[in-house]
Amino acid sequence: xxxxxxxxxxxxxxxxxxxxxxxxxxxxxxxxxxxxxxxxxxxxxxxxxxxxxxxxxxxxxxxxxxxxxxxxxxxxxxxxxxxxxxxxxxxxxxxxxxxxxxxxxxxxxxxxxxxxxxxxxxxxxxxxxxxxxxxxxxxxxxxxxxxxxxxxxxxxxxxxxxxxxxxxxxxxxxxxxxxxxxxxxxxxxxxxxxxxxxxxxxxxxxxxxxxxxxxxxxxx
Numbered sequence: 001x002x003x004x005x006x007x008x009x010x011x012x013x014x015x016x017x018x019x020x021x022x023x024x025x026x027x028x029x030x031x032x033x034x035x036x037x038x039x040x041x042x043x044x045x046x047x048x049x050x051x052x053x054x055x056x057x058x059x060x061x062x063x064x065x066x067x068x069x070x071x072x073x074x075x076x077x078x079x080x081x082x083x084x085x086x087x088x089x090x091x092x093x094x095x096x097x098x099x100x101x102x103x104x105x106x107x108x109x110x111x112x113x114x115x116x117x118x119x120x121x122x123x124x125x126x127x128x129x130x131x132x133x134x135x136x137x138x139x140x141x142x143x144x145x146x147x148x149x150x151x152x153x154x155x156x157x158x159x160x161x162x163x164x165x166x167x168x169x170x171x172x173x174x175x176x177x178x179x180x181x182x183x184x185x186x187x188x189x190x191x192x193x194x195x196x197x198x199x200x201x202x203x204x205x206x207x208x209x210x211x212x213x214x215x216x217x218x219x220x
Contacts, residue, residue, distance in 0.1 A: 019043070019044055020042075020043070020044055020045065021041070021042070021043055022041065022042035022043075023039075023040075023041055023042075024038075024039075024040045024041075024042070025037070025038060025039045025040070025086070025090070026038055026090070027086050027087070027090035027091055027094055029091055029094060029095070035086070035087050035091055037053055037086030037087060037090060038050065038051070038053075038086070039051035039053075039082055039086070047061060048060075048061075048064075048065050048068070049061075049065045049068055049069060049072075051079070051082050053082065053083045053086050053087070056079045056080070056083060057079070058072055058073065058079070107136050107137070107166075108136065108137075109134055109135055109136035109167050110134075110135060110189060111132045111133060111134055111135035111140070111187070111189060112132075112133050112134050113130065113131065113132050113133070113185065113187065114130075114131045114133070115128070115129070115130050115131075115185050116128075116129050116131075117129065125175055126175070127173060127174075127175055128144070128173065128174045128175075128183060129171060129172075129173050130142065130144070130171060130172050130173070130185035130187075131169070131170075131171050132169065132170045132171065132187055133163075133167075133169040134163065134165075134167045134168075134169065135167055135168055135169075135170075135189060136166065136167045136168060137168075138160050138162075138168045140160070140168075140170060140187060140188065140189055141187060141188045142157075142170060142172055142185065142186065142187035142188075143155075143172070143185075143186055143187075144172065144174045144183055144184070144185060144186075145183065145184045145185075145186050146183050151174060151183065153174075154174060154175040155172060155173065155174045156172065156173045156174075157170075157171075157172045158170055158171040158172065172185070
């Protein structure tokens with residue numbers, strides 16, 4: 001960082017006006033165990049110089065940046081130090097931050113689904129309600145189906161709303177007029193990838209326990 005500040009001073013000392021110097025770095029720990037990372041400097045909103053840790057080279061896009069490149073290339077061990085930071089120190093901090101947030105990041109709560117209906121005495125219309133309760137995270141899709149097709153007519157969707165325990169609930173309704181066709185509530189819970197879309201026709205339903213190996217489903 002000290003070198004970056006010194007370089008910014010050298011670039012701007014002879015120039016008038018307002019100038020910016022930016023430094024951006026990051027690292028990545030992939031599922032296969034490999035490690036990625038980058039170091040990038042910007043000057044006045046444009047990329048100035050970047051570091052390629054695989055080839056241990058500084059990449060300078062123009063002649064002004066090439067001056068910095070030659071200067072940094074002449075510093076013994078600088079490129080090796082940058083690589084070591086990205087692959088070790090940065091990864092250690094990344095894992096530490098992830099451990100702090102694991103309780104939230106890895107939380108998976110499968111939904112409990114209830115389907116109910118009531119008949120309006122005055123006009124004979126049937127109101128069907130599909131409640132999806134207690135899921136986390138909030139990404140979920142749900143729809144009414146009739147004979148295998150999505151049913152949109154007279155269908156209302158609620159908002160995904162948070163519960164006191166941090167989980168979410170959602171509902172959708174459908175108003176129907178004396179039809180004998182079979183309607184089902186179908187939902188897809190994206191965060192449990194081992195489970196396909198599920199249909200609900202009975203009054204009370206829970207996600208099968210094999211879809212949530214971390215925590216079996218429990219009744220309300």
